[in-house]
Amino acid sequence: MALYSDKVMDHFRNPRNVGKLDDADGIGEVGNAKCGDIMRMYIKVDDGIITDVKFNTFGCGSAIATSSMATELIKGKPIEEALDLSNKAVVEALDGLPTHKIHCSVLAEEAVRAAVKDYYDKNGIAYDPELFKESEDPHGESCEN
Amino acid sequence: MFVYADNAATTSISKTALDAMMPYLTDYYGNPSSLYSFGQKAAEALQASRETVAKYLNASPKEIYFTSGGSEADNQAIVSAARLGARKGKKHIISTQFEHHAVLHTLSRLEKEGFEVTLLDPHSDGVIRLEDVEKALREDTCLVTIMFANNEIGTVQPITEIGALCRERKVPFHTDAVQAAGHMPIDVQAMNIDMLSLSGHKFHAPKGVGVLYAKKGIVLTNIIEGGAQERGKRAGTENVAGIVALAAALKESCDHMEENTAKIIPMRDKLFRELAKIPHSKINGSLEHHVPGTVNMCFEGIEGESLLLMLDDQGICASSGSACTSGSLDPSHVLLSIGLPHEVAHGSLRLSIGEYNTMEQIDHIIEVVPKVVAYLRSISPVWDELEKGERPHLI
Numbered sequence: 001m002a003l004y005s006d007k008v009m010d011h012f013r014n015p016r017n018v019g020k021l022d023d024a025d026g027i028g029e030v031g032n033a034k035c036g037d038i039m040r041m042y043i044k045v046d047d048g049i050i051t052d053v054k055f056n057t058f059g060c061g062s063a064i065a066t067s068s069m070a071t072e073l074i075k076g077k078p079i080e081e082a083l084d085l086s087n088k089a090v091v092e093a094l095d096g097l098p099t100h101k102i103h104c105s106v107l108a109e110e111a112v113r114a115a116v117k118d119y120y121d122k123n124g125i126a127y128d129p130e131l132f133k134e135s136e137d138p139h140g141e142s143c144e145n
Numbered sequence: 146m147f148v149y150a151d152n153a154a155t156t157s158i159s160k161t162a163l164d165a166m167m168p169y170l171t172d173y174y175g176n177p178s179s180l181y182s183f184g185q186k187a188a189e190a191l192q193a194s195r196e197t198v199a200k201y202l203n204a205s206p207k208e209i210y211f212t213s214g215g216s217e218a219d220n221q222a223i224v225s226a227a228r229l230g231a232r233k234g235k236k237h238i239i240s241t242q243f244e245h246h247a248v249l250h251t252l253s254r255l256e257k258e259g260f261e262v263t264l265l266d267p268h269s270d271g272v273i274r275l276e277d278v279e280k281a282l283r284e285d286t287c288l289v290t291i292m293f294a295n296n297e298i299g300t301v302q303p304i305t306e307i308g309a310l311c312r313e314r315k316v317p318f319h320t321d322a323v324q325a326a327g328h329m330p331i332d333v334q335a336m337n338i339d340m341l342s343l344s345g346h347k348f349h350a351p352k353g354v355g356v357l358y359a360k361k362g363i364v365l366t367n368i369i370e371g372g373a374q375e376r377g378k379r380a381g382t383e384n385v386a387g388i389v390a391l392a393a394a395l396k397e398s399c400d401h402m403e404e405n406t407a408k409i410i411p412m413r414d415k416l417f418r419e420l421a422k423i424p425h426s427k428i429n430g431s432l433e434h435h436v437p438g439t440v441n442m443c444f445e446g447i448e449g450e451s452l453l454l455m456l457d458d459q460g461i462c463a464s465s466g467s468a469c470t471s472g473s474l475d476p477s478h479v480l481l482s483i484g485l486p487h488e489v490a491h492g493s494l495r496l497s498i499g500e501y502n503t504m505e506q507i508d509h510i511i512e513v514v515p516k517v518v519a520y521l522r523s524i525s526p527v528w529d530e531l532e533k534g535e536r537p538h539l540i
Contacts, residue, residue, distance in 0.1 A: 012454060018524050033527050033536075036448050036468045036476065036491040040526040058525040060450035060469035101469075 005095035011065035016072050019054045028114025031107050037063040039111040045119055050074050050082055062101040066108035069093050074112055085112050147460045148506040153296055153439055153497035159349035165393035169386035177383055187385045194392035201399045202358055203332040210357040210375045211388050215323040215344030216247035218357035222319045222340040223251045223290055225366040230287020239281045239289045241265045241273055242482035245296055248321055269484045270431035271300035278307050286316050293322035297466055297479040298430030299439025308337025323347055327398030328436055333358055345391035348398040354387035405500040409437040412498055412507045416440045419511040423518055427540040440496040445540050446528030447492045447521040455517045461510055466493040489539050
């Protein structure tokens with residue numbers, strides 16, 4: 001389908017790091033079923049490095065592809081770098097997304113941040129709450145809970 | 146294996162239709178409005194096509210207007226009835242929540258112009274109730290427009306009965322028969338239909354040609370101005386080749402309707418029977434009142450677009466009413482109108498088959514769909530929660 005780039009289709013067809021981590025140090029979940037996309041991200045952290053990451057996603061092709069790409073971009077990286085992951089970086093790494101699918105990349109960014117926040121919370125690590133300020137709902141006005 | 150199972154979206158052109166239209170693309174390219182005999186050759190083809198279409202709808206040739214398709218016919222029918230009504234001070238229109246957007250958007254525009262629109266609830270089975278139409282009728286109702294068969298879930302409406310009621314109350318009745326024409330018998334006289342829209346490409350004619358039937362006495366309002374074509378009601382040089390193909394395809398579809406239906410129904414029923422074995426799936430729309438070829442189902446815990454992409458990889462062309470495929474943030478208005486929760490509507494699949502499909506293709510679909518659904522569920526956090534009982538199953 002010409003809707004998506006080859007890279008998006010590759011990550012959709014062969015998602016990287018798909019699954020669960022039973023011994024995850026942090027779990028983040030964003031989106032909602034009513035809107036048609038939920039991402040759940042699991043991270044394993046050792047010495048401040050994300051040593052393993054997995055995801056489960058309910059959603060469209062780009063939701064699955066952005067989740068997959070996000071896990072690739074943060075795996076093996078220091079946790080601070082994961083926090084710097086922007087949705088733009090995910091979109092670029094996928095060679096672009098159709099405009100109406102950009103919100104999927106926002107969800108992927110938020111899933112990573114939610115997993116990191118969960119890790120901080122569980123381990124009593126202090127952080128600046130500003131770091132995890134609720135971003136604007138990527139869905140806009142429609143499809144609220 | 147390539148399986149085209151999206152015949153409700155569009156169909157292939159039949160050989161009969163292609164052969165019929167070809168001479169008007171090559172040898173007889175004259176303008177039917179031209180005086181010379183070369184142009185008149187096209188005019189004759191146009192007239193013969195009009196007679197064919199009229200015959201298969203049980204209408205008079207003078208009641209047949211060729212348009213660019215179903216959407217234009219819907220627009221013109223509704224706007225015409227609205228203008229006629231407004232002249233008599235009648236500005237109330239009855240329709241349904243699950244019409245095609247060609248109808249719904251035209252009605253929204255009229256609402257902005259001061260018309261009042263009542264949209265009937267299609268109930269959970271996708272069938273409009275006669276008593277609901279009766280209750281909604283008012284002294285100032287100037288049009289009832291109810292689709293013959295729904296494009297997504299394939300449910301057929303009680304057209305004859307609604308038509309009779311409208312006739313008794315002297316309210317014009319229009320039906321969008323885009324999904325029915327060529328697939329189910331249509332008789333505008335016996336069914337009490339005042340206006341009807343149909344589209345050629347849903348029954349093996351090319352895209353870009355349709356018909357508006359308007360009963361004698363109904364004054365149409367032009368949507369396109371600029372010429373005397375179609376008795377002054379639809380300007381623009383006629384799509385002669387397309388019109389010839391439409392008439393040939395309609396004739397072919399109607400002449401072979403019984404055998405086509407006899408071939409399609411067992412394939413459709415097998416799809417329903419086998420796909421319904423997938424746990425937490427649901428068949429959408431009444432099976433009792435149904436067009437032959439449309440299968441619409443929901444699978445809980447997955448999203449329709451990923452399902453379609455994976456089916457595409459297996460050669461299967463289908464469609465879905467999920468938000469991502471509807472191009473908006475909400476899933477299909479049709480699925481919501483029959484009461485499906487958003488969560489369930491996102492996981493919908495429409496397979497629409499025709500007489501060109503084979504049982505081997507149906508078996509391929511039956512083999513692939515359960516595997517794809519199972520895979521998508523295996524990576525879905527929603528399914529995970531449903532299975533663990535952390536989230537209640539909705540279907």
